[in-house]
Amino acid sequence: MATSTSSAGNSGGDGARAQYVIPFEAAAAEPVARIGGKCAGLAALVGASAPVSPGFAVTTDAFLEMMAVDGLAKEIKGILARLDVNDVRNEAHVSQDIGEAIARRAMPSHIAAAIRSAYARLGTGSTVDAAVAVRSSGTAEDLPDASFAGQGDTYLSIVGGDTVVDKVKKCWASLYTARAISYRAQCRIGHLDVQMAVAVQVMVNARSAGVAMTLDPSNGDRSKIIIESTWGLGETLVSGEVTPDHFMIDKVMLMPITRRISVKDHELVSDPTTRAAVRCKIQGERRAQPSVTDDELQSIARVVKAIERHFGSPQDIEWAIDNTRTESGGVVILQSRPETVWSMKKTQSARANYGTMGVLDTLIAPLLPKK
Amino acid sequence: MNLMTEPTARFPSPYELSSPAGSEGWQKIYPYYLNFNSELKAEDEKKFWFCDSQHWPYPFKPFDVIGIDFAVKCLSQYNTRHLMVPPANGLEMRILNGYLYLSPVPVAPEKIPDRVPLFLERAGYYYQNWNRLLENWKKKISGVISEMESIKFEKLPDMVALDRVTSGSGLDNTQELLTNYDRSIQLCYTAWQYHFEFLNLGYAAYLDFFMFCKEHFPNIPDLAVARMVQGIDVELFRPDDELKKLARLAVELGVADALATGSVDQALAAVEQKPNGSKWLAAWKAAQDPWFNFTIGNGFYSRDKYWIEHLDIPLRFIRDYIKRVQKGETIERPTAALIAERDRISKEYAELLSGEARAAFEGKLGLARVVFPYVENHNFYIEHWFMGTFWRKMRELSRVLGDVGFWSDPDDMFYFGRNELRDILFDYASSWAAGVPPIGAKLLGKKIAERRKIIDALSTQPPQPALNEPPAVITEPFTIMLWGITSDTVKSWLKKATTSTGLTGMAASPGTVEGRARIVRSDADLEKIKEGEILVATVTAPAWAPVFGKIKAVVTDIGGMMSHAAIVCREYGLPAVTATGTATTTIKDGQMLRVDGSKGEVTILS
Numbered sequence: 001m002a003t004s005t006s007s008a009g010n011s012g013g014d015g016a017r018a019q020y021v022i023p024f025e026a027a028a029a030e031p032v033a034r035i036g037g038k039c040a041g042l043a044a045l046v047g048a049s050a051p052v053s054p055g056f057a058v059t060t061d062a063f064l065e066m067m068a069v070d071g072l073a074k075e076i077k078g079i080l081a082r083l084d085v086n087d088v089r090n091e092a093h094v095s096q097d098i099g100e101a102i103a104r105r106a107m108p109s110h111i112a113a114a115i116r117s118a119y120a121r122l123g124t125g126s127t128v129d130a131a132v133a134v135r136s137s138g139t140a141e142d143l144p145d146a147s148f149a150g151q152g153d154t155y156l157s158i159v160g161g162d163t164v165v166d167k168v169k170k171c172w173a174s175l176y177t178a179r180a181i182s183y184r185a186q187c188r189i190g191h192l193d194v195q196m197a198v199a200v201q202v203m204v205n206a207r208s209a210g211v212a213m214t215l216d217p218s219n220g221d222r223s224k225i226i227i228e229s230t231w232g233l234g235e236t237l238v239s240g241e242v243t244p245d246h247f248m249i250d251k252v253m254l255m256p257i258t259r260r261i262s263v264k265d266h267e268l269v270s271d272p273t274t275r276a277a278v279r280c281k282i283q284g285e286r287r288a289q290p291s292v293t294d295d296e297l298q299s300i301a302r303v304v305k306a307i308e309r310h311f312g313s314p315q316d317i318e319w320a321i322d323n324t325r326t327e328s329g330g331v332v333i334l335q336s337r338p339e340t341v342w343s344m345k346k347t348q349s350a351r352a353n354y355g356t357m358g359v360l361d362t363l364i365a366p367l368l369p370k371k
Numbered sequence: 372m373n374l375m376t377e378p379t380a381r382f383p384s385p386y387e388l389s390s391p392a393g394s395e396g397w398q399k400i401y402p403y404y405l406n407f408n409s410e411l412k413a414e415d416e417k418k419f420w421f422c423d424s425q426h427w428p429y430p431f432k433p434f435d436v437i438g439i440d441f442a443v444k445c446l447s448q449y450n451t452r453h454l455m456v457p458p459a460n461g462l463e464m465r466i467l468n469g470y471l472y473l474s475p476v477p478v479a480p481e482k483i484p485d486r487v488p489l490f491l492e493r494a495g496y497y498y499q500n501w502n503r504l505l506e507n508w509k510k511k512i513s514g515v516i517s518e519m520e521s522i523k524f525e526k527l528p529d530m531v532a533l534d535r536v537t538s539g540s541g542l543d544n545t546q547e548l549l550t551n552y553d554r555s556i557q558l559c560y561t562a563w564q565y566h567f568e569f570l571n572l573g574y575a576a577y578l579d580f581f582m583f584c585k586e587h588f589p590n591i592p593d594l595a596v597a598r599m600v601q602g603i604d605v606e607l608f609r610p611d612d613e614l615k616k617l618a619r620l621a622v623e624l625g626v627a628d629a630l631a632t633g634s635v636d637q638a639l640a641a642v643e644q645k646p647n648g649s650k651w652l653a654a655w656k657a658a659q660d661p662w663f664n665f666t667i668g669n670g671f672y673s674r675d676k677y678w679i680e681h682l683d684i685p686l687r688f689i690r691d692y693i694k695r696v697q698k699g700e701t702i703e704r705p706t707a708a709l710i711a712e713r714d715r716i717s718k719e720y721a722e723l724l725s726g727e728a729r730a731a732f733e734g735k736l737g738l739a740r741v742v743f744p745y746v747e748n749h750n751f752y753i754e755h756w757f758m759g760t761f762w763r764k765m766r767e768l769s770r771v772l773g774d775v776g777f778w779s780d781p782d783d784m785f786y787f788g789r790n791e792l793r794d795i796l797f798d799y800a801s802s803w804a805a806g807v808p809p810i811g812a813k814l815l816g817k818k819i820a821e822r823r824k825i826i827d828a829l830s831t832q833p834p835q836p837a838l839n840e841p842p843a844v845i846t847e848p849f850t851i852m853l854w855g856i857t858s859d860t861v862k863s864w865l866k867k868a869t870t871s872t873g874l875t876g877m878a879a880s881p882g883t884v885e886g887r888a889r890i891v892r893s894d895a896d897l898e899k900i901k902e903g904e905i906l907v908a909t910v911t912a913p914a915w916a917p918v919f920g921k922i923k924a925v926v927t928d929i930g931g932m933m934s935h936a937a938i939v940c941r942e943y944g945l946p947a948v949t950a951t952g953t954a955t956t957t958i959k960d961g962q963m964l965r966v967d968g969s970k971g972e973v974t975i976l977s
Contacts, residue, residue, distance in 0.1 A: 223588040223723050250588075252719040253595045255881055255969055294883070351727045352583060354734025356495040359572075360487065362579040363846070364458055 018061040020111050021118040027057055034059050036137030036197030038335065045336055048310035050303060051328040055132070055201030056118045058168050060139060062111045063195050066172060069105045076101060076176070077192060085185040091178045098176040107169050115168060115200070116161035122202050130202050131157050131270065134167040136174055137197040140189055152180065152196065156233070156277040157203055157270055164200060171198045203270065204332045208291040209234030209320035210244055212300060213339060214251070214308040220342035222314065224257070225249040225301050229291045231282060232267030234318055234334070242266065245291050249301045256297060263287050296321055299329030307336055314339040381840035384416050385467050388835065393828030397469060400433050400822055402788065405466045420465065420472035420838040421856050424928055426671055428909035429893070430469025430829035433822065434785040434792070437556070438671040439464060439471050441563040446849060448564070449571045455489040456571070459847040469829035472838060475847035497572050501741050505569065512565050512752050519558050519760045522551045524768040526775065527803045545800035552768065552796055556789055559761050566753040573742040574849055580739040587728060588720065592969070594881055597941055599717045600739045603706050606748040610665040610678070611916045613658040614685055615702050617651075618692035626651050627693045635682045661756055667894045667914045670754030673766075673785040676894060677759040678914075688917035695920065747938060755914070775799060776812030778819060786822040836864055836952045855950035864952045876926070876951035878971035880940035885965045885976065886923040888958045905966055907958050911936040919943045924966040926954045926973050948973050
C-alpha cells in the first residue's frame with residue numbers, strides 16, 4: 001500500500017488509505033519510513049519467530065496528520081528558523097516552544113480512537129486493561145551507521161486508553177527535545193525530514209532483563225554469546241546505572257564458559273497496584289545472586305542464536321525473563337539491532353598448516369616465544 | 372593428606388620424603404633402575420616428576436612392574452627412536468613409595484631442527500597410510516593374542532611321556548615350561564610395542580586440532596573439540612553395548628525373570644528351562660568372544676578381574692539394564708542423535724571461519740577423525756583383550772607352581788618380579804630333574820610375607836602428585852593430552868590451597884549435579900555404590916561403564932581430555948571433573964558434593 005507523506009489528510013477518500021495502527025504480526029512488510037525503526041525491528045522479530053510481547057505500531061501516517069493540525073508543521077519550521085546550534089539555552093528554548101505548540105493542539109479524534117481500539121485488544125479478557133510500554137520509534141533510528149540509541153521518549157507501565165493516547169502524543173513531541181534537535185543538527189539531518197512512529201506494547205512482567213550480543217564485543221569472537229542481566233526491567237542496565245551479571249556462552253555448544261556475578265543494588269519493577277515502574281532497593285541474598293538461572297541462560301542463548309541466524313549478521317539484543325509466560329523458557333525479546341562495531345571489520349584469515357606439517361607446528365609451538 | 376597450603380614454586384624432592392611405617396626396605400623389591408638412588412640425587416632433583424596415579428593407582432607388586440616397564444618404555448621409543456618427535460623424547464620413570472613417577476625428557480634445542488625432516492618423513496608415512504597400516508595392525512595384534520591364548524602351563528610330569536623317547540626328541544617338558552614363560556613375556560613386550568605404534572601420532576593429531584580450536588575460538592570448551600572428533604561405533608564401548616543387547620533380548624524372549632536371581636550357574640540353568648532360553652544362551656555365549664575380555668580394573672594389575680572369568684560381573688550389569696528396560700527406559704546409546712550432533716557442531720564451528728582458516732580447520736578435523744578410532748580402540752585390544760589373556764596365563768602358571776608347593780595363594784606369585792620368576796622356574800625345573808621338592812617351597816613363604824607387609828604399608832599413604840620444580844613449558848604430547856598435565860594444571864596444583872570446601876580440576880564432561888560422594892579405591896569398592904552417588908576415584912576404567920547408569924557424576928585425581936574417564940563420561944552424558952590432584956584424599960565417603968563438569972569445580976557442601 002502506497003504511503004502518503006503529504007499533509008493532505010486522507011482518512012477515507014482516494015485509493016491510498018491511511019492506516020494509523022498496525023499490529024506487529026501484520027507489520028513485517030512495512031517500511032521503516034512508516035513504522036519507525038523500533039517497530040520495524042519488532043515486526044522483523046515476529047517474522048523471525050522470536051518470542052515478542054504483543055503490540056502495535058502507531059504509524060507515521062498518524063504523525064503526519066498531527067503535523068497538519070492547525071499548521072503545526074509550519075509553526076515548527078518557523079520556530080526552528082531561530083535555532084542556534086552553538087547556544088545551549090537557545091536550543092532549550094526552541095525545544096520548549098515547539099513542545100508548547102504541540103501541546104496546544106489536540107490529536108485528531110479518529111486517530112485517538114484507532115489507538116484506543118488497538119489498545120483495548122491488547123487487554124486480557126474484556127475488562128482488564130493491559131499495562132503497556134509506549135516507546136518512540138523514529139524513522140531515522142536504527143540505521144546501521146547511525147546509532148540513535150536512547151533518542152526519543154519511552155513511557156513504561158501505561159494503563160488506560162486515554163493515557164496511552166497522551167503518551168503517544170508525548171513521544172511525537174520528543175522528536176523535538178533539545179537533545180534530539182542537537183543530535184540531528186550535528187549529523188546534518190533535516191529536522192522536518194524525520195517522522196516519529198510509536199510502539200505500543202504489552203509490558204513484560206520482567207523478573208529479570210538484560211542484553212545479549214551474538215559475538216564477544218571485547219574481541220569480535222563470533223563463536224560466543226555474551227549475556228548481561230539484572231533483576232527487574234532492563235532499563236537500569238541499558239542506562240548504565242546498574243552493573244549487571246555477565247556471562248560468556250559458547251554459541252555452538254550453548255555452554256556457559258565464564259560468569260561474573262555482580263552486586264545488584266536496585267531494580268526497576270512494576271508496582272502491583274499502580275502498575276507503574278518503580279525503583280526499589282534490592283535487599284539481602286538477591287543482591288549477589290545470579291539474576292538468571294542456568295536454564296534461563298540456555299533459553300536466552302538459544303533464542304538469540306536463532307535470531308542471528310535469521311538476520312544473517314551479529315545482533316545486539318534486549319531481552320527479559322517473564323516467568324508468567326511458558327513459551328521459550330519465559331524469554332521475551334524486546335529489541336534486536338545489528339551489531340555495529342565488529343560486523344564492519346574485515347576478518348583476518350590466518351594461514352595454518354594441516355596434515356603432518358600441522359602436527360609438527362603444534363608440537364613445536366610450546367617452544368616458540370609467545371607472540 | 373593435603374598439599375602445602377601456601378603457594379610455593381615447587382613440589383617436594385623425592386629425597387625429602389619419608390616412607391610409611393612398616394614399608395622399610397621397599398626399594399629392594401623393585402629393579403635398581405626404578406629407584407631414586409642417592410648417588411644420582413643432584414641430577415634427579417633437577418627433573419620434574421609427576422605421579423601417574425591414573426593408570427597405576429595402587430602400589431606395585433613386583434611382578435606388576437612389567438606394566439610400567441613395558442608401557443612407558445614403548446611410549447618413549449616412538450618419540451625418541453621411531454618418529455623423532457622434534458621437541459620431545461620419552462619419559463624417564465622411577466618408583467617412589469610404591470607409586471610411579473614420570474619425567475618427560477626434552478630434546479636439546481640445538482638438536483630440534485635436524486629432527487624435523489625425519490619426523491615429517493616418518494610420521495607423514497603413518498598419517499598418509501593410516502587405514503592400511505591399521506588393518507595390518509589388527510592382524511598383528513590378533514596374531515599375538517592367539518599365540519598368547521595357545522600357550523599352556525602344565526605341571527611337570529612324574530615321567531616324560533613315552534613319545535618323547537620314541538620320537539627321538541631328546542627334550543623334556545621343562546623345555547616348554549621355560550620357553551613358554553619367556554615367550555609369554557616376549558609376547559607381552561610385543562603387544563606393548565604395538566600399543567604405541569600409532570598412539571603417539573594419534574594424540575599428536577588430536578592435539579593439533581585441539582590447539583587450533585583453542586586459538587580460533589578462545590575458551591572453546593574441551594568437550595566441544597572432543598565431540599567433533601569422537602567416533603560413534605567405538606569398539607571400546609562394544610562390550611557394554613553387548614550387555615545392553617543381551618538385556619533387551621532377555622526381556623523380549625521372556626527370560627528376564629529367570630536371569631534375575633541366583634549365581635551365574637543357577638541363573639543360566641533357569642534360563643535353559645524357559646522356551647527361547649536356548650536362544651538367549653546362544654547369544655550370551657557368542658558375545659563373550661571377544662567382548663567379555665574386558666576388565667573392571669585397567670589391565671595393569673595381576674589381580675584385575677575380567678568378565679570372562681567372572682561372569683557374575685557382566686551378569687550383574689545385565690540385571691541392572693533389564694530393570695531399566697522394564698521401566699521403559701531407553702538404554703541404547705542414541706547413535707543417530709550422536710552423529711547428528713557431531714555433524715551440527717562441526718558445521719557450526721566451521722561456518723565461523725573462512726578462507727585458509729576454514730581449510731585448515733577441515734584438514735585438521737579430518738586427520739583427527741582418521742586417528743581417533745585407534746586412540747579409543749587400542750585400549751580394548753591391548754589393556755583388555757591381550758592383557759586379560761596374559762594375566763589368565765600367568766595365573767595358570769601360578770597355580771601350577773602353587774600345586775608343587777611354592778605358595779598357597781595364587782596371588783602370591785606376583786610378589787616376585789618377572790626376572791625373579793625365571794629363577795623360581797629354574798628352581799622348579801632343576802629340582803624336578805634332581806628328583807627333590809623345589810627349594811623355593813621351603814624358603815619363599817617368608818619372603819612373600821615380608822613383601823606383602825611392605826606393600827600393605829605402602830598402600831596406607833597416598834602419593835604426592837609431583838616432585839621437584841615444574842618446567843616452564845611442557846611439550847611431550849602424552850603428558851598434555853593423556854595425563855592432563857599442562858603448565859596450568861601444575862600451577863593450580865601448586866597454588867591452590869586444597870581447602871575444606873572445594874577442588875578444581877579439568878572440566879572433562881559438562882553438567883552440574885549434587886550428590887553423596889563414594890570413594891572408590893579398588894574394584895571391590897564398586898559394589899558399594901548406591902544409586903545417585905558421585906563416584907570419586909584416582910582413576911576410572913571404561914569397563915566401569917555399566918556402573919555409570921547408577922551414578923550422577925565422576926571426580927578423579929588425574930586425567931586429561933583423552934583419559935578413559937573423560938571419554939566414557941562424555942559418551943554417557945555424566946558430569947566429570949578430572950585432574951583434581953587430590954580428590955580421593957580430600958573428599959570423604961558420604962560427603963555431599965556439587966560437581967560442575969562445565970567449570971571443572973567440585974564443592975564440598977557438607
